[in-house]
Amino acid sequence: MITKPFAGVLLGLCAFATSAMAAEPACVSVHEGWIRLPPGAMPMAAGYGKIRNDCRTAVVVVGAGSKAFGDVSLHETTLVEGISRMREVERLPIAAGATVELKPGGLHLMLMQPEVPLAKGGQVPLRLSLEDGRKVDGQLMVRSGEPR
Secondary structure (H helix, E strand, C coil): CCCHHHHHHHHHHHHHHHHHHHHHHHHEEEEEEEEECCCCCCCEEEEEEEEEECCCCCEEEEEEEECCEEEEEEEEEEEECCEEEEEECCCEEECCCCEEEECCCCEEEEEEEECCCCCCCCEEEEEEEECCCCEEEEEEEEECCCCC
């Protein structure tokens, strides 16, 4: 049997947990996002930037998407025995308080099947999916080269 005071405590804890969970998505953010403008009408582009985790616990990025591209995935370029190789990254853990940088020659977004033309100075929406079901929205600025 649940007493009224105990029920009140349970309701209070549930409300606190709900409000804490609702506030958590803002603790992961995308900064300095950009896309290198591909030469001509290429069927792909690459995206870069920084993903910051200001949450109290680690998070794991498990997917990415954009309304401007039919397919977006996370990839990593590595050098293996002098040969540059690229592989898809299915899980990107980010420790609490850490920042992961997506940059040329390393981790990056592969942006495939453009659905809108890219133009220098334009912005492209980005949505990251976290393992726990949360979504993180960001923007990628289209540039003709690397930012300085």
